[in-house]
Amino acid sequence: MAASAAISKTIYFGSFVHSKTLTELDICEKGAIGVDEEGVIRFVERDSEVENVLEKYGEWKDAKVVRIKGNGFFFPGFIDTHTHAPQHPNTGLFGKTTLLDWLQKYTFPMESSLSSLPLATRVYSNFVSRTLSHGTTTCAYYATIHVPTTNLLADICLARGQRALVGRVCMDSDLSPSTYRDASVDSAIASSKSSISYIRSIDPSGSIVRPIITPRFAPSCTPACLSALGALAAETDTFIQTHVSENASEIALVASLFPDSKSYTHVYSTANLLSPKTILAHAVHLSAPELALVKSAGAKISHCPASNTAITSGVAPIRSYLEQGLSVGLGTDVSGGFSPSILEECRQAIWASRFRAMNEGDEAKLSTEEVLYLATRGGADVVGLKGRVGGFEVGMEFDAQMVCLGAVEEGGCGDGLFEGAGGAVDVFGWEDMQERVEKWVYSGDDRNCAAVWVRGRLVHRRKGVEV
Known part of the structure; x- marks a missing residue:
């Protein structure tokens, strides 16, 4: 898909993960990232529901909302x-x-x-x-x-x-x-x-x-x-x-x-x-x-x-x-x-x-x-983009991927009809966010990359994925 010419304000709701330092990941299990028309992050909220964010940022009430579904999370590109x-x-x-x-x-x-x-x-x-x-x-x-x-x-x-x-x-x-x-x-x-x-x-x-x-x-x-x-x-x-x-x-x-x-x-x-x-x-x-x-x-x-x-x-x-x-x-x-x-x-x-x-x-x-x-x-x-991309902080540009991990249903595909909807990553439900990230790193592939944004513009989307 081609990149769109312009974007609107967008609020990304769900879990997000990025590197805080060389040795530490910042994992937010429920948060919101507000990205303006230029693709720049204007706010990051943690532990907030959609309604609370929209009430706090009234000027964003007409913003597009993109939600992570299932076991996914946003991660920098x-x-x-x-x-x-x-x-x-x-x-x-x-x-x-x-x-x-x-x-x-x-x-x-x-x-x-x-x-x-x-x-x-x-x-x-x-x-x-x-x-x-x-x-x-x-x-x-x-x-x-x-x-x-x-x-x-x-x-x-x-x-x-x-x-x-x-x-x-x-x-x-x-x-x-x-x-x-x-x-x-x-x-x-x-x-x-x-x-x-x-x-x-x-x-x-x-x-x-x-x-x-x-x-x-x-x-x-x-x-x-x-x-x-x-x-x-x-x-x-x-x-x-x-x-x-x-x-x-x-x-x-x-x-x-x-x-x-x-x-x-x-x-x-x-x-x-x-x-x-x-x-x-x-x-x-x-x-x-x-x-x-x-x-x-x-x-x-x-x-x-x-x-x-x-x-x-x-x-x-x-x-x-x-x-x-x-x-x-x-x-x-x-x-x-x-x-x-x-x-x-x-x-x-x-x-x-x-x-x-x-x-x-x-x-x-x-x-x-x-x-x-x-x-x-x-x-x-x-590549000369330090401080501009690579993380989710206010003032940085929103280069990101939506990572989606599948869930192993009851029965575990015991009927032999294995679809592998989550790619090679099997999530059983008891894994914490750190463990899900590690499963993705060791077993993930492009099937887990549901959508990609550069400067807030959608530049890739897997077939069947709605954002």
């Missing part, structure tokens, strides 16, 4: 800090390959085909719909080297109402096929400028879509290209996204290609590509000096645990990064990652931390509360 839109058709096709082989076998051929506007329309429209259906209200997208179809992705995100950082990929080195690379540094910069200008022309305020400068990763770019992109980022005050220290073979390749650099991260630092507006995907094997560089620059990290496991890249030490004060969000990294769901990444982040805990001790484990923070407030910090 998820933020995907790293994914590749043109790789969506390859989801699940990482096979037995390593990262560099996988790029040549699957990624570059698929991305090259996305020069076609009809094919790009089909792929991008489907992927944006798919991510929205999983509750993702903001996404940092890599596109391809093609300006027209990169701009098309921005058009689709704006039309659907999904917040997005959309990046035209830059790659001018011999690592890429001759048919799929920038012809020169000048052409890479000119094409990047063209896409930046277009995206800013369709959304001048950047409230929904923003451009992001996107050197694919250091080996795909010459030193001259990286430096030119660093200068372009400063000139245009634009966000930057790239990859860093994903796996051992990649790190070795960087060392051979950039022999004068002290480290993979130092390559970006030398090119002026490290800043508070930089998103570094993966960061699995950062050394202590590299971590110091990232922290001093204020750059952010996108943790992509499903992809890192699938391509056997390693397990990022997220507990250590958090303890050092680094900003971390979650990324699906489709199609290295096998799912467009940030909820799935929450689970994978928990599992990955437990793999580290088997050698390092229980302190390495991430909790349910922590991964939900990374999926919302942490991600908001990574």
Whole structure:
């Protein structure tokens, strides 16, 4: 469904849950959130009936009312800090390959085909719909080297109402096929400028879509290209996204290609590509000096645990990064990652931390509360939306999902006619709200995401759901 052009005042009644801090969830079992015509939260009431709220806020008496039914709750929209839109058709096709082989076998051929506007329309429209259906209200997208179809992705995100950082990929080195690379540094910069200008022309305020400068990763770019992109980022005050220290073979390749650099991260630092507006995907094997560089620059990290496991890249030490004060969000990294769901990444982040805990001790484990923070407030910090989205406080913008959990009826489907109306989450009725949230985190999927709003606008609704 397309995003509506305008909204009215709306009061959302029912349970709501959001991250209060990295380690604490704020759970309100019965409350009300008032959202104005601009999609901004104007009041939050707890333990109040509809009548009491309407009496207190008389000017809202004509507001639309949206109620949670059954075992559901409102939760902030998820933020995907790293994914590749043109790789969506390859989801699940990482096979037995390593990262560099996988790029040549699957990624570059698929991305090259996305020069076609009809094919790009089909792929991008489907992927944006798919991510929205999983509750993702903001996404940092890599596109391809093609300006027209990169701009098309921005058009689709704006039309659907999904917040997005959309990046035209830059790659001018011999690592890429001759048919799929920038012809020169000048052409890479000119094409990047063209896409930046277009995206800013369709959304001048950047409230929904923003451009992001996107050197694919250091080996795909010459030193001259990286430096030119660093200068372009400063000139245009634009966000930057790239990859860093994903796996051992990649790190070795960087060392051979950039022999004068002290480290993979130092390559970006030398090119002026490290800043508070930089998103570094993966960061699995950062050394202590590299971590110091990232922290001093204020750059952010996108943790992509499903992809890192699938391509056997390693397990990022997220507990250590958090303890050092680094900003971390979650990324699906489709199609290295096998799912467009940030909820799935929450689970994978928990599992990955437990793999580290088997050698390092229980302190390495991430909790349910922590991964939900990374999926919302942490991600908001990574993409430059800290304080605007990720929680339900007055003054924040209402990016939210309605989570609905099914109830196991008497008999428990003993007749064999199992409908699974609540997806894979079975709620028996004795679970408290904390336990329902945990069941959702460990067993939920897109079937539990009944509706999604961005800035108060309904941008996704499951068939049969009324809001």
